[in-house]
């Protein structure tokens with residue numbers, strides 16, 4: 001991806017090719033212009049095109065260039081916050097709608113993969129949130145109680161059950177969520193682009209939108225070599241955006257996350273570690289996570305950016321941490337490494353904004369963007385198509401926040417992760 005092996009790493013090396021696309025050239029007209037080709041923009045473009053709208057999707061770099069091509073591939077339901085916190089933050093009506101839509105995210109992803117035959121290694125065997133101490137166990141038990149109360153297939157596992165599933169006995173318990181699973185994230189983004197193009201959407205890459213002007217009832221978006229005039233604009237730039245709507249990026253504090261991928265593990269290790277192939281992460285404050293890819297490589301990551309001192313510090317920590325969880329793994333060799341930025345909002349909940357007349361966005365996914373982006377892309381399309389009134393959306397309309405001292409917080413996260421990993425914190 002743009003000759004940077006640290007941006008998309010393993011996923012770039014193993015994803016099916018992206019559909020052929022070209023930069024926008026000349027002046028075109030559309031019903032809807034979509035800005036950004038990650039899950040949100042592509043899911044919106046697919047829905048719009050299938051509904052008969054003329055849609056032009058503009059991507060600054062390449063399909064899946066943002067979070068959609070860099071993430072860990074956990075198809076999770078809901079948000080980080082407890083279900084009971086969502087109505088408290090959004091009010092009873094929006095809270096219930098948001099919970100329902102977000103809880104259904106994984107099902108929509110699996111259905112989309114099946115319907116469009118997307119070749120992205122879906123593994124629908126759940127995820128395990130592994131507790132590192134008693135408070136993690138208590139938190140998981142409360143989550144299990146709340147989700148099970150809503151009829152979701154979520155349950156707390158004992159330390160022994162967790163050890164059997166993980167193949168390591170370092171955890172005090174875990175939360176098994178059978179709605180969830182794993183995918184090859186960049187392959188999923190490329191598959192969505194294939195489907196959107198097949199449905200009639202025009203997808204233009206290397207086409208950063210530089211400016212937007214309102215002319216009468218229509219918006220004109222300008223790129224380096226062309227322009228789109230459209231009645232509606234769906235902004236789907238999330239944490240990777242900038243002009244012409246920089247407020248979408250600015251309301252999020254960026255938290256860096258890195259991934260390393262080992263060489264394919266031996267057949268014995270592949271059989272004894274995560275035999276059910278769940279995706280795992282832990283309850284640590286500086287969280288770490290691990291999963292397998294299709295070829296039996298272990299993908300292992302945590303908070304931090306692989307730049308400057310961070311590259312050596314995080315690599316060395318990752319080797320030690322993996323050996324500590326799985327002592328039998330022996331000497332660890334990493335084949336790929338990459339990192340990206342997760343956009344965090346102050347209450348860890350996503351947002352819906354009307355940035356101007358007929359310019360709308362969902363954003364602020366807080367590291368839960370696969371299901372969320374897929375369903376919110378659809379909802380954005382349905383809103384534009386007049387099928388969902390603004391008052392019936394799953395989130396209220398809000399003005400973009402301006403968090404206090406975002407640059408200081410971002411520097412603190414990056415440096416703090418380096419210090420924690422340098423001194424050996426791992427569990």
Ligand SMILES: Cc1cc2nc3c(=O)[nH]c(=O)nc-3n(C[C@H](O)[C@H](O)[C@H](O)COP(=O)(O)OP(=O)(O)OC[C@H]3O[C@@H](n4cnc5c(N)ncnc54)[C@H](O)[C@@H]3O)c2cc1C
Pocket residue numbers: 035036037038039040041058059060061062063064065066067068069070071072073074075076207208209210236237238239240241242243244256257258339340341342365366367368369370371372373
């Ligand atoms: C390391 C990491 C791990 C993560 N792990 C998970 C996980 O396991 N599970 C999960 O659900 N989520 C995870 N996430 C979050 C998830 O990846 C994102 O929330 C999701 O990909 C957001 O999708 P999106 O389509 O909204 O935005 P993005 O995929 O970020 O796409 C935005 C796009 O907009 C483009 N763009 C920006 N400005 C312009 C412009 N002016 N003109 C044209 N295009 C523009 C960008 O180039 C980019 O391609 C993770 C994220 C990271 C970084």
